[in-house]
């Protein structure tokens with residue numbers, strides 16, 4: 001039987017021939033112009049990358065294995081969105097004079113509707129379709145304050161076999177009727193949801209205080225206690241996005257050294273804690289992020305749309321802070337990782353530290369794949385196509401539009417190819433999104 005000769009069992013294995021992008025341990029991009037990706041079950045039955053590399057060098061190890069010929073296409077790790085709000089799918093593009101009026105006038109009214117499980121289920125389906133269409137295979141997402149909104153999206157993510165993390169928003173003050181929760185019940189609900197969902201298949205729970213101004217100290221304390229009790233559960237929130245918000249947090253928590261310090265004071269800074277934005281931080285804040293293993297979800301399209309400011313890459317790197325990229329839909333303007341990477345490039349050029357950086361396409365792509373996985377504590381699990389990683393990947397078409405076809409045909413280096421995709425790419429480039437076993441689109 002084919003396969004016996006080399007001792008390789010072919011049951012459940014699949015192979016793809018295409019150009020392949022993955023990342024080395026030092027974060028640099030690795031590229032096979034004519035590559036082979038072999039996917040199959042591991043000892044635990046998870047679908048993982050079994051082998052990857054040059055086609056000619058590898059194919060002889062798998063006699064009898066059918067290889068799907070995708071030459072002309074680029075296989076790359078599925079993208080990871082480090083911060084996104086599924087209930088804000090319909091909020092994209094809502095104009096407002098900055099964060100706080102945007103929340104009050106658009107976001108909270110929209111989120112009120114998620115008390116209705118049927119509405120939550122309908123939006124969850126659209127949202128997950130959008131992630132797949134854009135090549136996003138893992139997300140750390142906000143639900144709303146309604147526990148049913150969490151059940152709705154977890155049920156659908158589970159059915160699709162997605163690696164997906166979300167949580168019930170905690171917001172027991174300064175929030176209108178319809179989204180405001182009640183302190184004690186919110187913590188009971190959070191713990192029940194952790195027990196129901198965390199670690200089920202590929203799902204994970206995130207303790208989700210919306211942001212310090214909408215939680216009482218008692219709610220933040222309770223969230224911190226749960227974070228200590230369940231150390232492998234994630235934490236997600238927002239910090240230092242907007243100057244008015246920073247002032248408000250300082251008024252509400254005068255004892256804390258800084259806005260970020262509020263979260264530290266309540267035990268909410270640790271590994272697996274992800275804070276969106278992190279724009280208006282100081283040096284001590286950045287060092288606190290680094291020393292606690294807390295990470296930033298850099299959300300450049302949101303920061304540009306809401307006029308919040310520019311993430312300071314140079315200062316983050318100097319402090320040894322970890323970060324990854326995020327859409328922050330619906331403050332963000334696009335589900336597309338290509339749009340997010342382009343906006344991150346522009347933000348890096350601007351920066352706060354002059355002269356600005358020129359992030360390389362490999363760095364940008366890493367921040368949205370392997371780097372985002374590392375930020376989540378999922379290094380070695382998702383976000384890369386090295387052997388042993390779960391087989392979440394995208395098939396990209398570098399000829400998806402006439403201009404892209406022209407531009408990629410002229411690319412003389414990997415940097416030029418990746419930059420063409422980042423600058424000109426969108427969902428038209430994503431030909432296929434494969435989530436471990438299941439294939440979408």
Ligand code: GUN
Pocket residue numbers: 085099103107210211238241302328331
């Ligand atoms: N701060 C508190 N809530 C939100 C939100 O929904 N979006 C953004 N961008 N910032 C927030």
Ligand code: ZN
Pocket residue numbers: 083084085238276328331
């Ligand atoms: Zn957000």
